[in-house]
Amino acid sequence: xxxxxxxxxxxxxxxxxREVARKLVANRDGLLVVSGLGQPTWxxxxxxxxxxxxxxxxxxxxxxxxxxxxxxxxxxxxxxxxTGDGEMLMGLGALxxxxxxxxxxxxxxxxxxxxxxxxxxxxxxxxxxxxxxAMARAAGIAAATTVAEEKDVAAAVTRLRRxxxxxxxxxxxxxxTLPLVMPPKDGGVLxxxxxxxxxxxxxxxxx
Amino acid sequence: MNPTAEPSRRPEWAEDxxxxxxxxxxxxxxxxxxxxxxxxIVLCGEDPAMVSVSLxxxxxxxxxxxxxxxxxxxxxxxxxxxxIGNCINMLSLARTCEFPVLMIAxxxxxxxxxxxxxxxxxxxxxxxxxxxxxxxxTVDDPAAAGAIVDAAARTxxxxxxxxxxxxxxxxxxxxxxxx
Numbered sequence: 001x002x003x004x005x006x007x008x009x010x011x012x013x014x015x016x017x018r019e020v021a022r023k024l025v026a027n028r029d030g031l032l033v034v035s036g037l038g039q040p041t042w043x044x045x046x047x048x049x050x051x052x053x054x055x056x057x058x059x060x061x062x063x064x065x066x067x068x069x070x071x072x073x074x075x076x077x078x079x080x081x082x083t084g085d086g087e088m089l090m091g092l093g094a095l096x097x098x099x100x101x102x103x104x105x106x107x108x109x110x111x112x113x114x115x116x117x118x119x120x121x122x123x124x125x126x127x128x129x130x131x132x133x134a135m136a137r138a139a140g141i142a143a144a145t146t147v148a149e150e151k152d153v154a155a156a157v158t159r160l161r162r163x164x165x166x167x168x169x170x171x172x173x174x175x176x177t178l179p180l181v182m183p184p185k186d187g188g189v190l191x192x193x194x195x196x197x198x199x200x201x202x203x204x205x206x207x
Numbered sequence: 208m209n210p211t212a213e214p215s216r217r218p219e220w221a222e223d224x225x226x227x228x229x230x231x232x233x234x235x236x237x238x239x240x241x242x243x244x245x246x247x248i249v250l251c252g253e254d255p256a257m258v259s260v261s262l263x264x265x266x267x268x269x270x271x272x273x274x275x276x277x278x279x280x281x282x283x284x285x286x287x288x289x290x291i292g293n294c295i296n297m298l299s300l301a302r303t304c305e306f307p308v309l310m311i312a313x314x315x316x317x318x319x320x321x322x323x324x325x326x327x328x329x330x331x332x333x334x335x336x337x338x339x340x341x342x343x344x345t346v347d348d349p350a351a352a353g354a355i356v357d358a359a360a361r362t363x364x365x366x367x368x369x370x371x372x373x374x375x376x377x378x379x380x381x382x383x384x385x386x
Contacts, residue, residue, distance in 0.1 A: 034274070054277055059300040062270030066300075069274025069282070072235055072258050091270075093263030101260050187304030194277055 010114040010127055010175035014150060017111045017173040022047040023157050024082055024109055030201050031161070032070055036063035036083025038118040039178070040111050044082055046181040051197035054190060055183040061091030064108050068098055071106035071165075074198070078105050080160060085112040085126045085170075092135060098166045099140025107160040107167040108136075113175040121175060136168040144168035220378070221246035223353030224311070225254070228283055231360040233309070234258060235275045235282030237268035243313025243379040244285050251285075265290030269297035269369075273306040281364055283309045288316060288373065289325065291332045298339040298369055307363040310341070310371040311356065317376045333373060341369035349378050 021043035025033060033053040035044040041055040054070075056063055067081035088110050098106065114127035126132060136144035147156045147169055156169045184190055224247055228236075236251040236259045238244075252259045262268050268284035275282040284294075291312055301308040315322070316329015328335075333343050344359045346352045356372050363370040 032278075056300075058303065059270060059273075059297060062266065062273070062297055062300060065267045065270035066274035066277070068260070069235060069271040069276075069280070070278040071274075072260070073275050073278025073280035091267070094267055094270075096263050097260065097267055187300075191277060191304045191306070195279070198278070 010123070013113075013148060013172045013174040015148065015153065015171055015173045016176070017043050017113065017171075018046050018178060020109075020111060020153060020171050020173060021082060023153060024080065024160065025050070025053075026157075028052070030077050032074065032077050032079045032198070034063055034067045034070065034079065034081045034083075036060075036081070036087035038084055038087070039113070040082050040084045040087070041183065042178070042181045043111060045183045046178075049183050051193040052201060053183070054194050057185060057187075060087055061094075063087055064091060064094040064098060067106055067108065068094070068101060068103060071103040072101070075103075075105055077201070078107070078161060079103075081106070081108045083108070083110055084117065085110055085114060085124045085132065086116045088132055089125055089130075092139075095136050095139035095141060095168075101166075103166055104164045106165040107163075108169075109160055110168075110170045111173050112170050113173050115175045117175075117177070121177065126170075131170075133168060133170040136170075141166050141168045144170075146170045146172060148172035220349035220352040221250055224356045225250040227353045227357045227360065229254070229256065231281065231357065231364060233281045233283050233360070235260060235271065235280050236285065237262055237271050237282060238285040239263075239265050239268075239287065239290055241285075241287035241313045243287070243374060244311065247311070248285055251283075265293040266297040268310075269294050269301060269308055272308045273300050273304065276306045276367075281307070281309075283311060283360075285311050286313075288312045288314045288329045288332045291335060291371070292328045295335060295339055298336075298341060301369045302340045305367040306369075307367050308341075308369040309360050309363040310369065311374065312371060313374050313379055314376050319376055336369075336371050339369070341371050344370065344372045345375060346372060347375045347377050352378070
């Protein structure tokens with residue numbers, strides 16, 4: 001019963017993950033992006049491969065913490081972590097760590113399709129009663145919300161891009177299998193191109 | 208004796224290690240508390256040139272230091288040996304992308320250990336790190352702590368690799384529950 005209800009719900013969300021990802025990184029200027037493994041990395045790449053995106057191909061559960069280290073190192077830049085529900089669920093402790101560290105320039109967007117997209121679309125815990133935004137709030141991230149309607153997306157993107165962090169938004173997106181759009185896979189290449197772009201990115205920084 | 212009140216036989220080693228971290232331009236200090244490194248955590252926490260990040264679990268620290276390195280910061284992860292087990296898969300990130308991850312772990316489960324639950328991970332810690340490709344340094348003499356942490360820091364930051372310093376129980380003293 002629970003499984004059937006969840007399956008129906010996750011396939012009916014009106015938000016489409018690729019479109020949300022495109023809006024999250026539009027006009028990105030000096031925005032630094034860390035994407036969680038699997039579909040979020042393909043979504044962000046589909047929006048335009050960029051040297052100031054660090055797309056994870058592994059390190060499941062670590063995306064938000066990579067974002068925190070980057071945000072502390074580069075306080076003059078906005079850092080946006082774009083990850084999935086399964087990836088976030090594996091590193092839930094990071095929500096408490098982010099709340100305690102309190103980085104003003106860090107935001108986390110979860111593209112929550114209530115599914116493990118790379119392994120056969122098995123339901124994740126968010127297909128049931130688990131509410132990631134409520135967990136983030138309980139962990140101490142006051143600015144944590146769930147967005148499931150198109151009319152709320154623009155304001156959520158603005159919060160993620162501009163408001164004092166840490167900001168957390170759980171986007172409920174339709175469970176769907178989309179074409180793979182892959183960034184470079186070589187970790188050294190991804191690291192070096194990011195650093196190189198960062199070294200010359202000051203011209204993008206806005207206050 | 209309360210071990211949390213007197214975490215080290217030679218508290219000055221913590222000052223030595225803090226000086227070495229400063230000299231190596233370490234800024235981000237990630238930690239999960241442990242009695243054996245309590246003094247070092249305090250020294251780093253009081254240092255205005257450092258940013259301390261309290262973790263819920265040690266693998267968060269590996270990911271944090273990867274992000275720090277991506278942004279040009281140097282960092283260190285301070286933990287107990289049991290936390291090394293929590294780091295294992297996340298060390299893939301450090302290996303694949305060649306990120307410097309400097310770790311300092313207070314050992315448990317060795318000579319004089321009173322708690323059998325600490326023994327399996329403590330005894331496997333060095334080998335587990337090596338299996339994941341980390342360089343492993345061991346400190347038995349508190350007077351050598353600074354020099355060994357310096358060598359590990361140089362290895363981590365100059366060759367962009369994970370490097371761990373294990374502080375032996377012979378050095379920091381075996382924890383007891385005697386009060």
